Amino acid sequence: MLTDPKTALIVGATSAIAHETARRFAAEGAALFLAARSPEKLEAVAADLRARGAARVETAPFDADGLSAQDTLVEAVCGAFPDGLDVALVAYGTLPDQPAMEADADAAAAAFQTNATSVIALLTRLANLMEKQGRGTLGVISSVAGDRGRPSNYVYGAAKGAVSLFSQGLRARLSKKGVRVVTIKPGFVDTPMTAHLPKNALFADPADVGAKVHRALTKGGDVVYVPGFWRPIMAAVRAVPERVFKRLKL
Secondary structure, X not given: OOOOOOEEEEEOOOOHXXXXXXXXXXXXXXXXXXXXXXXXXXXXXXXXXXXXXXXXXXXXXXXXXOOHHHHHHHHHHHHHOOOOOOEEEEOOOOOOOHHHHHHOHHHHHXXXXXXXXXXXXXXXHHHHHHHHHOOEEEEEEOOXXXXXXXXXXXXXXXXXXXXXXXXXXXXXXXXXXXXXXXXXXXXXXXXXXHOOOOOOOOOEOHHXXXXXXXHHHHHOOOEEEEOOOXXXXXXXXXXXXXXXXXXXXX
């Protein structure tokens, strides 16, 4: 278990869950490298983390859809942390509009590119870095939506399912190399990404989710449902026979 990380990379650092997770690392005095699309939001998050105790905070603008930019990011991280990277969290994504995806094949492919293909590419680069250094924890934010394809969000769910399956294989590959791979599956979280959705008792607070993500990265676990009640819920959802499932309004 990695109980005292000194260095951490967070990609998608301006998302609510990632920011809350980073606050826990900052409070421990870790040195942080933050990457996200908006330079303005990135600097605001960095200032907050410096105030909360981070040893230092480096930032880099990062467009998830530009695969060529990933090598540049990894090189910058290696330059910032010449003694090695303890933790990396890949935490970016979009929540596409399902009806729009059904009507526009290019839009569906673009959403899959952002939520799956680019994530898989970045995980591969970071996995190779950690395998070379012989240590580290690599975490990725997937989703309970990836556990089964539902009519209401199967484009998003398919992307998250691909990430979950990929990280499962990556975990098996790196398990004997000193590298942990953690798949984190949040359910509904009350964030700007879900602001348009009606809220109910299943929605979690991002601060609570961030605390649980931090714990998953530092205290152990391979596949972590956040909050934990989603594990039995999704087990039940997966167990529904297909002939019944396709008639449900989900």
